[in-house]
Amino acid sequence: MKSAVSMDTIVNLAKRRGFVFAGSEIYGGLANSWDYGPLGVELKNNIKQAWWKKFVTSRLDMVGIDGALIMNPKVWEASGHVATFTDPLVECKSCHERYRSDQIDVAKPCQKCGNKGTFTEPAAFNLMLKTFLGPKEDATAAAYMRPETAQAMFVDFNQVLTSSRKRVPFGIAQIGHAFRNEITPGNFIFRTREFDIMEFEYFVHVNEWEKHFAYWLEQMHEWIAECGIDAEKSHDLEVSAEDRAHYSKRTVDIEFDFPFGRKELYGLAYRGDFDLKNHSQHSGKELVYTDPITNEKYIPHVIEPTFGLDRTFLAVLLSAYDEEMGEDGEKRVVLRLKPHLAPVKVAILPLMKKEELVHIAKPLAEKLAKNFAVEYDETQSIGKRYRRQDEIGTPYCVTVDYDSLEDKAVTVRERDSMKQERISLEKLPEYLKERVG
Ligand code: GAP
Numbered sequence: 112m113k114s115a116v117s118m119d120t121i122v123n124l125a126k127r128r129g130f131v132f133a134g135s136e137i138y139g140g141l142a143n144s145w146d147y148g149p150l151g152v153e154l155k156n157n158i159k160q161a162w163w164k165k166f167v168t169s170r171l172d173m174v175g176i177d178g179a180l181i182m183n184p185k186v187w188e189a190s191g192h193v194a195t196f197t198d199p200l201v202e203c204k205s206c207h208e209r210y211r212s213d214q215i216d217v218a219k220p221c222q223k224c225g226n227k228g229t230f231t232e233p234a235a236f237n238l239m240l241k242t243f244l245g246p247k248e249d250a251t252a253a254a255y256m257r258p259e260t261a262q263a264m265f266v267d268f269n270q271v272l273t274s275s276r277k278r279v280p281f282g283i284a285q286i287g288h289a290f291r292n293e294i295t296p297g298n299f300i301f302r303t304r305e306f307d308i309m310e311f312e313y314f315v316h317v318n319e320w321e322k323h324f325a326y327w328l329e330q331m332h333e334w335i336a337e338c339g340i341d342a343e344k345s346h347d348l349e350v351s352a353e354d355r356a357h358y359s360k361r362t363v364d365i366e367f368d369f370p371f372g373r374k375e376l377y378g379l380a381y382r383g384d385f386d387l388k389n390h391s392q393h394s395g396k397e398l399v400y401t402d403p404i405t406n407e408k409y410i411p412h413v414i415e416p417t418f419g420l421d422r423t424f425l426a427v428l429l430s431a432y433d434e435e436m437g438e439d440g441e442k443r444v445v446l447r448l449k450p451h452l453a454p455v456k457v458a459i460l461p462l463m464k465k466e467e468l469v470h471i472a473k474p475l476a477e478k479l480a481k482n483f484a485v486e487y488d489e490t491q492s493i494g495k496r497y498r499r500q501d502e503i504g505t506p507y508c509v510t511v512d513y514d515s516l517e518d519k520a521v522t523v524r525e526r527d528s529m530k531q532e533r534i535s536l537e538k539l540p541e542y543l544k545e546r547v548g
Contacts, residue, residue, distance in 0.1 A: 143296035153454030178263025189393035200236035256290035284311035307420035314411035344368035382413040446504030472511040
């Protein structure tokens with residue numbers, strides 16, 4: 112069995128190998144702001160692509176959109192976010208540190224200054240990030256950075272329905288940035304003030320919501336398995352009525368055992384007709400569906416599976432991380448990433464930095480890079496180079512050696528088993544395509 116991995120280990124690996132590092136670092140950073148580096152952006156893009164393929168392009172009942180990050184402020188009044196998208200905030204009267212009152216014990220001393228019994232009464236703190244559009248900084252120019260991607264899928268409902276000619280049940284999907292003025296961000300990329308959400312609104316007839324809810328919960332678990340996220344560490348939580356978001360009639364959270372505790376990874380909500388009904392009322396535009404067979408006119412109900420991209424990224428890294436003792440007695444760190452998610456699919460390594468080997472290896476890397484994410488590395492010993500690739504999860508290493516000059520073949524080493532095979536240069540692209548897509 113794999114030993115538990117600590118957050119420090121993952122954060123260090125992420126920084127050292129260029130997955131994720133602190134943003135604005137040369138200016139001392141900005142608390143809880145993170146940049147995805149060269150490997151991180153590849154892993155993130157691969158997750159997005161896999162999600163889009165599974166839930167959008169490979170289905171006939173789903174279409175995607177890419178909505179604006181800043182919407183008409185009236186959207187957030189109709190959606191209930193202005194009134195209710197809040198967390199309970201308390202402030203230490205002594206040092207003025209602010210906390211979420213549902214995350215601390217207010218009977219205990221302040222974690223920062225140690226004074227006891229000094230907290231203010233909880234007050235509702237709205238999490239939406241405000242900005243101003245144009246040169247005026249007054250109420251007429253105020254706008255919000257979107258706190259969820261969902262609303263564009265509701266307000267664009269008529270546009271999408273008319274242009275795509277979909278019939279209920281069908282879904283509208285989106286991947287994009289969201290902003291929340293979190294009171295207590297932290298735990299690396301788990302809770303930040305800007306993050307990506309992958310989610311869709313699936314429109315159904317009210318009589319069928321339970322069937323669709325059960326189906327999408329199953330699909331979410333299938334996705335978790337496909338990403339290589341540890342299923343044993345994933346748990347369904349039926350969210351109680353008082354803990355549900357203001358729009359939800361039923362929510363199941365999928366939680367994950369992170370090193371800092373069991374926390375929300377994904378959510379599945381039954382939003383009823385809350386959003387389409389409210390936007391119809393507030394905008395004066397009917398957001399309804401007419402069944403072309405029965406002529407029944409109704410407001411579709413909504414099932415919403417939502418997936419935090421950054422939390423997916425973190426759960427994928429934590430699940431893939433493994434350490435073992437190599438045959439040489441040295442520790443081998445290996446990211447057992449699913450090949451379709453691995454940022455680098457194949458590493459091309461000349462056995463030594465010698466002209467005749469480089470002469471074959473470099474053009475081979477350039478040729479393969481047209482179809483696969485390739486890394487070319489001619490520095491250090493071959494053992495060290497294998498270890499570097501293991502640590503970033505590269506599924507295949509290809510070594511060009513002196514025999515290659517004669518037999519026109521290379522040695523292919525598989526990451527997890529470390530088994531090596533001799534494959535002809537001619538067959539190599541096909542060999543890799545079958546294994547890494
Ligand atoms: N449209 C529904 C919605 O936005 P949510 O549970 O508030 O639901 C969706 O957020 C997902 O976004 C969560 O399940 C979580 O994975 C992720 N998420 C929420 N807040 C986050 C934050 N501050 N930092 C990173 N990810 C976050």
